[in-house]
Amino acid sequence: MTEDPNELKALTLICTLTPSPGESSTDKLAHDLDAELSKYNVKNEFIRVVDYNIKPGVETDMGDGDNWPMIRQKMLDSDIFIIATPTWVGQMSSVALRVIERLDAELSELDEQGRPLTFGIVGAVAIVGNEDGAHKITADVFQGLNDLGFTIPAQAATYWNGEAMQRTDYKDLDSIPEKVAGANAIVARNVAHLARLLKSNEYPAAE
Amino acid sequence: MTEDPNELKALTLICTLTPSPGESSTDKLAHDLDAELSKYNVKNEFIRVVDYNIKPGVETDMGDGDNWPMIRQKMLDSDIFIIATPTWVGQMSSVALRVIERLDAELSELDEQGRPLTFGIVGAVAIVGNEDGAHKITADVFQGLNDLGFTIPAQAATYWNGEAMQRTDYKDLDSIPEKVAGANAIVARNVAHLARLLKSNEYPAAE
Amino acid sequence: MTEDPNELKALTLICTLTPSPGESSTDKLAHDLDAELSKYNVKNEFIRVVDYNIKPGVETDMGDGDNWPMIRQKMLDSDIFIIATPTWVGQMSSVALRVIERLDAELSELDEQGRPLTFGIVGAVAIVGNEDGAHKITADVFQGLNDLGFTIPAQAATYWNGEAMQRTDYKDLDSIPEKVAGANAIVARNVAHLARLLKSNEYPAAE
Amino acid sequence: MTEDPNELKALTLICTLTPSPGESSTDKLAHDLDAELSKYNVKNEFIRVVDYNIKPGVETDMGDGDNWPMIRQKMLDSDIFIIATPTWVGQMSSVALRVIERLDAELSELDEQGRPLTFGIVGAVAIVGNEDGAHKITADVFQGLNDLGFTIPAQAATYWNGEAMQRTDYKDLDSIPEKVAGANAIVARNVAHLARLLKSNEYPAAE
Numbered sequence: 001m002t003e004d005p006n007e008l009k010a011l012t013l014i015c016t017l018t019p020s021p022g023e024s025s026t027d028k029l030a031h032d033l034d035a036e037l038s039k040y041n042v043k044n045e046f047i048r049v050v051d052y053n054i055k056p057g058v059e060t061d062m063g064d065g066d067n068w069p070m071i072r073q074k075m076l077d078s079d080i081f082i083i084a085t086p087t088w089v090g091q092m093s094s095v096a097l098r099v100i101e102r103l104d105a106e107l108s109e110l111d112e113q114g115r116p117l118t119f120g121i122v123g124a125v126a127i128v129g130n131e132d133g134a135h136k137i138t139a140d141v142f143q144g145l146n147d148l149g150f151t152i153p154a155q156a157a158t159y160w161n162g163e164a165m166q167r168t169d170y171k172d173l174d175s176i177p178e179k180v181a182g183a184n185a186i187v188a189r190n191v192a193h194l195a196r197l198l199k200s201n202e203y204p205a206a207e
Numbered sequence: 208m209t210e211d212p213n214e215l216k217a218l219t220l221i222c223t224l225t226p227s228p229g230e231s232s233t234d235k236l237a238h239d240l241d242a243e244l245s246k247y248n249v250k251n252e253f254i255r256v257v258d259y260n261i262k263p264g265v266e267t268d269m270g271d272g273d274n275w276p277m278i279r280q281k282m283l284d285s286d287i288f289i290i291a292t293p294t295w296v297g298q299m300s301s302v303a304l305r306v307i308e309r310l311d312a313e314l315s316e317l318d319e320q321g322r323p324l325t326f327g328i329v330g331a332v333a334i335v336g337n338e339d340g341a342h343k344i345t346a347d348v349f350q351g352l353n354d355l356g357f358t359i360p361a362q363a364a365t366y367w368n369g370e371a372m373q374r375t376d377y378k379d380l381d382s383i384p385e386k387v388a389g390a391n392a393i394v395a396r397n398v399a400h401l402a403r404l405l406k407s408n409e410y411p412a413a414e
Numbered sequence: 415m416t417e418d419p420n421e422l423k424a425l426t427l428i429c430t431l432t433p434s435p436g437e438s439s440t441d442k443l444a445h446d447l448d449a450e451l452s453k454y455n456v457k458n459e460f461i462r463v464v465d466y467n468i469k470p471g472v473e474t475d476m477g478d479g480d481n482w483p484m485i486r487q488k489m490l491d492s493d494i495f496i497i498a499t500p501t502w503v504g505q506m507s508s509v510a511l512r513v514i515e516r517l518d519a520e521l522s523e524l525d526e527q528g529r530p531l532t533f534g535i536v537g538a539v540a541i542v543g544n545e546d547g548a549h550k551i552t553a554d555v556f557q558g559l560n561d562l563g564f565t566i567p568a569q570a571a572t573y574w575n576g577e578a579m580q581r582t583d584y585k586d587l588d589s590i591p592e593k594v595a596g597a598n599a600i601v602a603r604n605v606a607h608l609a610r611l612l613k614s615n616e617y618p619a620a621e
Numbered sequence: 622m623t624e625d626p627n628e629l630k631a632l633t634l635i636c637t638l639t640p641s642p643g644e645s646s647t648d649k650l651a652h653d654l655d656a657e658l659s660k661y662n663v664k665n666e667f668i669r670v671v672d673y674n675i676k677p678g679v680e681t682d683m684g685d686g687d688n689w690p691m692i693r694q695k696m697l698d699s700d701i702f703i704i705a706t707p708t709w710v711g712q713m714s715s716v717a718l719r720v721i722e723r724l725d726a727e728l729s730e731l732d733e734q735g736r737p738l739t740f741g742i743v744g745a746v747a748i749v750g751n752e753d754g755a756h757k758i759t760a761d762v763f764q765g766l767n768d769l770g771f772t773i774p775a776q777a778a779t780y781w782n783g784e785a786m787q788r789t790d791y792k793d794l795d796s797i798p799e800k801v802a803g804a805n806a807i808v809a810r811n812v813a814h815l816a817r818l819l820k821s822n823e824y825p826a827a828e
Contacts, residue, residue, distance in 0.1 A: 017470040017515070056431040056464055056509060058502060088472060088515045089558045090342025095470060098508035101431070119775050132339030132368050135297025139343075139764035142773065143756060144503045146763060151815065152773035154740050154824060160371045161339050165386035179372035190824050194772065197818050203775060203811050224677040224722070257677055263638040263716060265709060295679060296765045301719035302677060308638070308709045326568050346557035349566065350549060351710045353556060358608065359566035361533050361617060397617050401565065404611050410568060410604050504756020546753030546782050549711020550760075575753050578781045579800035593786035 010080035015096035025170035030084035036188035087129025113205030118149030134159035217287035222303035232377035243395035294336025320412030325356030341366035424494035429510035439584035444498035450602035501543025527619030532563030548573035631701035636717035646791035657809030708750025734826030739770030755780035
């Protein structure tokens with residue numbers, strides 16, 4: 001089997017607090033977004049992070065059972081990196097923050113041209129919550145990803161939250177809300193476009 | 208007329224972008240909260256900040272037409288200080304941030320015991336938005352107020368936002384949502400309780 | 415041995431990523447703050463959270479080896495609750511966020527008067543980082559704690575960070591910087607004052 | 622005079638609270654960054670926003686003396702849009718937030734292909750503060766810009782802040798700190814690269 005040279009690789013880290021095979025709103029939104037990405041020849045791999053042992057620390061490998069090096073390699077092999085997270089107390093999940101924390105190590109992992117290994121990857125985010133928090137989580141995720149070398153395409157966030165202080169879950173909605181469907185389409189279109197551009201036009205070397 | 212010694216004074220800064228007498232969701236929520244506060248013998252004054260000239264800067268008085276000194280005096284005379292703000296792009300209004308910025312000057316305005324003049328005042332927040340942002344704005348307002356000397360009673364935030372990417376305004380709802388009414392009641396009860404406690408038991412002097 | 419009725423209990427959760435007995439700047443700042451708290455008859459217990467198994471989830475007990483219930487009980491027995499955290503990528507540690515996430519369950523744990531069990535507890539925060547982030551972490555921690563029922567005394571944050579993009583650690587400083595010592599003194603004084611007030615004057619019952 | 626077809630246009634909004642011709646650390650960092658941008662054939666225009674009347678509101682033109690339409694046109698004519706802001710109380714200036722608030726109107730200003738007019742522009746940020754806040758401000762600015770259609774190149778933030786609770790200003794430093802100089806170089810290189818790419822490869826039309 002030969003690889004399709006035009007295919008883009010995406011990695012989606014699903015940062016729900018619920019281990020597999022539990023139902024997850026975060027998982028559902030990540031897959032709803034994927035349906036749009038697939039229109040642009042993007043092959044997406046999903047990892048439910050809570051199923052793995054991501055040790056605390058800020059090295060690329062914290063040793064002794066640490067599953068981050070496996071996930072990290074998939075991230076480095078990707079053109080598109082998506083963090084999907086629930087909203088708790090108005091903030092991203094602790095699982096999502098653990099991922100960003102582990103990415104901190106990339107600041108010291110430079111290629112021969114002095115560039116982080118993440119410089120060729122675009123980042124995006126998908127957020128669900130029965131309560132509000134999506135804009136803030138977008139801010140925190142994009143700051144983290146951008147600081148650590150990822151590029152953020154225009155309008156690269158999709159999200160859903162219910163009305164204030166309600167308890168509805170995204171996974172229990174009858175259908176994808178029209179606005180969310182629209183956001184998914186924009187994220188997919190822009191993310192695929194910019195990933196393809198960067199793949200054939202990498203950032204210049206440090207001088 | 209004699210003052211009621213048990214009466215508490217509140218100042219609510221309504222930080223809508225809409226000048227008087229324009230309709231404002233922020234103004235409505237501030238008054239909905241006030242209906243609860245009045246049950247606890249709190250006399251509340253409202254200022255729509257955008258009607259005044261609050262000059263940029265970090266001094267208590269930026270001179271030459273600056274209306275902040277007038278508002279500042281009302282704040283210092285209050286037991287309860289409430290910031291009411293809309294949500295734009297997931298953030299508090301620039302009018303609300305201007306208020307916090309002006310409060311920065313309080314760090315240098317200490318009484319004879321070395322305490323900021325704000326040490327006797329409790330802070331609270333009321334937030335509306337057709338889109339999400341309430342938890343994040345709560346964070347930013349409470350950090351600002353607390354840093355500048357205000358005390359934050361338990362659960363001192365009330366808010367409303369609609370479902371993701373909807374356009375409904377709080378002022379156009381048929382009635383106060385039950386959850387918001389409940390939050391208003393808690394904020395009022397706790398704010399009045401702690402303001403009364405602090406009024407007769409001030410923070411100790413610096414040594 | 416009889417208990418001292420005037421003694422206040424504090425619980426400090428040290429949210430460093432480094433397991434015991436590794437050196438930790440967060441641990442050091444937490445103890446520097448404790449030296450001030452002890453002047454006010456506060457007995458402080460320290461838990462390095464990363465040494466325990468705090469399972470992901472938003473229930474008070476996630477079962478099967480979850481150590482949160484043990485920590486939660488100590489929290490509920492305290493008058494003062496302090497989160498001490500390092501700064502990574504400008505944000506609190508994932509360990510600290512896990513703690514806040516677990517506290518989310520308190521919204522459903524009400525006493526007979528309809529109040530969260532946290533209503534008698536004051537919260538504070540201690541933050542270190544070689545890089546900036548302290549104000550933002552203060553915001554996120556205070557929003558979380560306040561939403562979940564804790565009261566925030568005036569100026570209840572102490573912190574240290576180095577100049578932009580430097581690598582110095584707090585634990586390697588020759589002495590406690592004068593400004594940090596001053597902040598520790600204020601936090602301790604205000605936290606002890608308000609905890610004592612609330613202990614004998616609890617928030618009113620829901621009606 | 623003929624235009625250089627390879628020249629990129631940048632617009633830097635200097636969001637200091639200090640009107641011209643007052644000295645400003647924000648202005649200095651913006652110009653330090655410009656020295657790097659000029660190496661990549663970028664022509665940069667600077668506007669000190671506080672010198673103009675940017676009316677509150679979320680329309681492209683709030684009428685009657687509003688200077689935003691003039692600034693907005695320059696923004697739309699640019700390939701690179703830079704927000705330079707000071708740090709007050711850990712947050713961006715109210716002037717910077719006013720700018721983001723005014724950009725909210727762009728969500729309704731779509732071209733014939735259904736795309737915001739900002740889709741061809743890359744965003745970056747420059748932040749100074751005697752106190753910490755840079756990572757948080759980066760988050761808030763990037764979330765705002767990205768939501769409103771701007772693309773964020775890898776590591777598109779430069780900043781300086783002093784050690785915790787110090788009062789040193791960036792403009793009073795003897796020279797540009799080495800780390801800041803390095804950040805300026807990266808921002809300039811990446812911003813110019815991505816702006817050039819996007820200029821000749823725009824995001825696809827909505828379907």
